[in-house]
Amino acid sequence: MKPAPFEYVVPDSLTEVLELVAKHGEDAKLLAGGQSIVPAMNFRLTQPSLIVDLNRLDELNFINEGSNGVLKIGAMTRQRQLERDPVIKAKAPLLHETMPYIAHEQIRNRGTLGGSIAHADPASEIPVIITALGGRILFQSLKGQRWVAADECFVGIFTTDIAPDEVLIEVEIPPLPDRTGWAFTEFARRRGDYALIGLAVVMTLDEEGVCLATKVVYLNAGDLPVNAEAASSLLVGERPTDKLFEAVAEEAQMEINPTGDIHATEPYLRHLAKVLTIRALNRAYERIAV
């Protein structure tokens, strides 16, 4: 239970980090909050030869609201900061409300926004929230910067679209449209454990109460955040009713791909998904002030 030896660098500037990853590529592992990579190193599931510690990059720790209402959040912003920041609470309430579901305070005091996205654990909350909110992610290398939509950022289990010479530096979250409701819910066997299944809902209605757009995104329901598009399309152009929510949830439980294990069989997980989906749709709908 001790990490294998590694070389260690703790740069003071992003430029230095970019030069290191350009030179070492996949041999260099970036250390953000360390709440996933350090356990993996302790178990020797991963044995990186070079650790580049990002914890002195204060330039990647920020929460700013642009004049257009877009939230810009630095990759090294701690999860605990997101939980407590008044701007996040006011402008990205879904993100604010989901933070306490992530492990425990002791973990969130270290864990970062960027680390959670880059780790791309299908059971983690942040990738699901950023996907549901239609966010985008900024990668930077010595060659330049590029934005990737959250929808396209996650490409496989523990895998994002990031290249070996790139660093995840920022996340942008667009403002919620008018008449938009949101909800997050998950079920875990013990407080703070990885959830068996969970989901985020973002729903927008028009002035007549007809659904303009809905996103329903699941965690632990496949290799990446699972956006149940067929299910949510049932709502678009319709007025929400209990019957419609039930139909959406039924479609969604077929659309997702949970894996059963000794704690919960696949049919149980699908049933759970359906129950949680109905709850989350109702919660999101209740929050829309028509």
Added chain:
Amino acid sequence: MNELFEVNLIVNRKSYSRRVEPRLLLSDFLRHDLDLTGTHVGCEHGVCGACTILFDGLPIRSCLMFAVQADGHELTTVEGLSSFGSERNGELHPIQQAFWEKHGLQCGFCTAGILMTMSVYLKENPKPSEHDVREALSGHLCRCTGYQHIVDAVLLAAEKMQVSTMDIPG
């Protein structure tokens, strides 16, 4: 042997300077290099909470950080909770006193971590409900007590901290 890094840090208001291998976990550094064995090591993957300490005043898992990362930072471990060594020699922190009075531990393995989390929690939440306390305890596993006496102890500690004149670290 890997390159050694110099680490200068403050633990329980005392300055230390050591040279460490980068792979040395902060939990092992506290125990083996600084002889502060009050911080316990349980699961070594961030689940059990036994190794919880305060890092710049915030509770964190010391098994999920490297000692080299503590350079320039200020830490508090369970040894720093009581006023031992000051003019109030031997006086327990109100949380420690409450754990004593309510029998909030049996084997004591998980206790140090719980005390560290609660020392911060009770300052931010001076009048928690029983539900709040159980929620705040969720990052700590105890295999002896069934938690009931721990919850009682934390609730008593909340009362004690209201009237304590001790300079409480963390």
